[in-house]
Amino acid sequence: MATPTLKTISKATGFSVTTVSRALGGYDDVNEETRRAILDEARKQGYTPNLNARLLQKQRTQTIGLIMPATSPRLTDPFFNEFVAGIGSGAATAGYDLLLSTDMTDTTEMETYRRLVSRGRVDGMVLVRTRHNDPRIAYLLHTKLPFVVFGRTDAAHNFTYIDMDGVAAQRLLTQHFIEYGHRRIAYAAPPPHLMFADYRIQGYRAALEAHHLPFDADLLIAGALTERSGREIAHQLLSLAQPPTAIMTGNDLMAFGVMRTIQERGLRVGDDIAVGGFDDIPTAEHIHPGLTTIHQPIYATGQRLVTLLVQMMNGDASPPRAILLEPELIIRASSGSQRA
Amino acid sequence: MATPTLKTISKATGFSVTTVSRALGGYDDVNEETRRAILDEARKQGYTPNLNARLLQKQRTQTIGLIMPATSPRLTDPFFNEFVAGIGSGAATAGYDLLLSTDMTDTTEMETYRRLVSRGRVDGMVLVRTRHNDPRIAYLLHTKLPFVVFGRTDAAHNFTYIDMDGVAAQRLLTQHFIEYGHRRIAYAAPPPHLMFADYRIQGYRAALEAHHLPFDADLLIAGALTERSGREIAHQLLSLAQPPTAIMTGNDLMAFGVMRTIQERGLRVGDDIAVGGFDDIPTAEHIHPGLTTIHQPIYATGQRLVTLLVQMMNGDASPPRAILLEPELIIRASSGSQRA
DNA sequence: ACTATATCCCGAAACGTTTTGGAAAGTCAA
DNA sequence: TTGACTTTCCAAAACGTTTCGGGATATAGT
Incomplete structure (x- = not known):
């Protein structure tokens, strides 16, 4: 059995391909009786239009x-x-x-x-x-x-x-940690080729400045947006002569890595080292302890x-x-x- | 500027549409020199074949x-x-x-x-x-x-x-809890219209039988594969006259719900009530405590x-x-x- | 010089649809 | 009876590609 096309319906009903097309298309220049006959035949054959043909003609793909x-x-x-x-x-x-x-x-x-x-x-x-x-x-x-x-x-x-608004977002988060009494706040930043890295870093520095905190280049490390990268950066940061008391990250995945490293080193996330993420993915709520983060809809x-x-x-x-x-x-x- | 097509290339190079098509298609019945000219022109125009046309002809969509x-x-x-x-x-x-x-x-x-x-x-x-x-x-x-x-x-x-292999999987998990000393093991099962619900329940019952544990219909509750459903079922189970000491679920999401309810009721997951999930989604590792589950690749x-x-x-x-x-x-x- | 064989090329048809520009037949008004 | 509309239909072109069946032209073999 051939695949149903306009032509097969046309053959079966005796109407031209054009009329079949127009009947199916709902145009009003076709007799009601004719339309019914065509619709019946179409249903009988199980006709569905060939997308490619239609789109080739319409130059659209939906x-x-x-x-x-x-x-x-x-x-x-x-x-x-x-x-x-x-x-x-x-x-x-x-x-x-x-x-x-x-x-x-x-x-x-x-x-x-x-x-x-x-x-x-x-x-x-x-x-x-x-x-x-x-x-x-x-x-x-x-x-x-x-x-x-x-x-x-x-x-x-x-x-x-x-x-x-990455500037406002990172400023908000940084401020939050400042208000919680942190002075040395590190930032495990997103890879610099990503556009939003710039904005986030701007927000970070703006918050520091607003509270007259010095910017320490040691505390700003760019990485990849993965848990693994978070782990690596955390190791670096915690090995510093003066390690940070709070670590923010480019996304929640990185934050998970940071948290894990903190815990592996026998420290407590939150009490010893505060952590902040970005995105608010579902796991951020379920992980222990819950992750402070910026919610993105x-x-x-x-x-x-x-x-x-x-x-x-x-x-x-x-x-x-x-x-x-x-x-x-x-x-x-x-x-x-x-x-x- | 018209969209580049075989025809525009044909016009520009003076060769027929057929030849252009065959040159681009890599057929060997076209002169090397011609092919080069056509390829050059195609590149110059930024030609890429129109998928719909090609697929209409080939009757495939890739x-x-x-x-x-x-x-x-x-x-x-x-x-x-x-x-x-x-x-x-x-x-x-x-x-x-x-x-x-x-x-x-x-x-x-x-x-x-x-x-x-x-x-x-x-x-x-x-x-x-x-x-x-x-x-x-x-x-x-x-x-x-x-x-x-x-x-x-x-x-x-x-x-x-x-x-x-849902039978083997659920049997494995059930066995695990039995070996850990549990006698009343509940199962928050997947919705029954899903095919795999059958297999999982079979495995659950097989493990019970193998260890001569009675099957208690109160401990088998079907739900949806969501955290919310997990919470609801956990409430039901924990309100039983004889609540279970272990709860298995249809997927990890349900297990998260179960865990949360347990914790909200002031009990400890693991020590008081053991929990087992299914799927091993990434969060299963990060949640606290880590979730015992069946890994699916x-x-x-x-x-x-x-x-x-x-x-x-x-x-x-x-x-x-x-x-x-x-x-x-x-x-x-x-x-x-x-x-x- | 004639045939056979490569080599290179192309016209036309086809895929299934929509749309354009009417044609044919019927209806209505004058 | 004639012209103007309506209603209902359709042939043909078009979308851009691939492929079938050759047609020229050049080269080689005798």
């Missing part, structure tokens, strides 16, 4: 692209879990599909982008984890493909994005981004929007108690 | 479909995180894209399947979380679309799947499934394969210490 940064062999960061879920949910309610790509190891990231974007695979893209002079943004800007971004970049902001942000993207894909030509998220500080036991 | 069960508004279970990552990685290395769909709330699951499968959107599908007489499997079997499954179903196993399984699927999509007509995973017991502090 698909949104998302490329996962190839940080590790397995993207173990729950951040992405939530983010993808948000995007997926937003896409689904808007009637779009989500095309998920992970960078292949043997090809460059830009190739992956080109492959997807190259006329036809997706109607729009979602970007995450912006970098300095992000080549992906330059490329997408150049191709005119609609896209939205979680994060900013340093160049002109002529694109739509949502970003956490990751899921909701994913949804919002898709909403914005869908507007753009539907031809809304309003100027790009820039949305800055206000940080929310979540205080848990890893802060320890207020000091003298 | 895309694998995966539909997320719409359990909750946000699929908070890290299980899916890992699984998707595994599938994505497998797909990428095989040169396939991953189309991720979440069920829309206002349409039935089967419609989502039909939409994807309907001639053209995907070349194959990955299924997860099988149910009794799973209609998705019946449907896919009927459409002849290649697919692989994480999990089994009760009917004839005429499809390729990988599954954890989720990521690797995703990859393996894709490998199998790709073989099938490439026309390998060998009979379906059934792979059963051996469980691995991970003992952590939530087991408490051996009892008298």
